Amino acid sequence: MEPAISDTRAARRNASRTVALELASLRHSIGDRVLFDGLDLTLLAGESAAIMGPSGSGKSTLLSCALGLVKADGAVRVAGTDIGRLSGRRLAEHRRTTVGVVFQFGELLPELSPVENVALAALLSGTSRRTAYAEAAALLGELGVPVADTPTSSLSGGERQRTAVARALINSPSLLLADEPTGALDEANRESVADMLFSLPEQRGCALLVVTHDPQVAARADRTWTLSGGVLTERAAS
């Protein structure tokens, strides 16, 4: 039967891939509110996932757990390392080399040029100045940002978000996290930035986890979950 054959193909393909992110039995409360009530999530290299869910359901907190910025009960493994066992400099070092993050409003340094914003992330992880600037310029070019020596604040919203994606990618992360990355963009930019973002897992082999309110953005993901009432429910593929 067709589906069985394609299932087998998918299983074979998945078996050879590494796990980029694994959340196991994640539990977390804020005050008397249970935010995560035993969450499990596995994301493979080259795979994309979207998390939707009501405001305040804990989506951003979930990304903070994957970054090791919020410590929850249970296990968080990123690129094979249980980050709950790391602390201080080792955790920061692991995050810097394996995870990239894109925020809703870019969170770039507005006075710096796009190349400087992106190169800075490479410089902070020990890349030489020359290489950092060359790689930043090349990556921005690939992602469709004009490489001019103008402040990032003068770019369009779409270009700023592409710059934020370049900054997240410059250290070749295994895991790319994005928290409502298209939430501040107009429709045309939303579409083109979402297309670019969801092309990255296949192009670069990273896993992509996107939090979004936009069903059209989520529809691009290989898998989609809804976070509500402390649990993740996978949505059937449409």
Ligand SMILES: Nc1ncnc2c1ncn2[C@@H]1O[C@H](COP(=O)(O)OP(=O)(O)O)[C@@H](O)[C@H]1O
């Ligand atoms: N540092 C914090 N201190 C207190 N409450 C917090 C903190 N971070 C998040 N919360 C609360 O946890 C809940 C989930 O927040 P968040 O993860 O930002 O939700 P979402 O991203 O789904 O909108 C919200 O009720 C929020 O007010």
Ligand SMILES: [Mg+2]
């Ligand atoms: Mg949020």
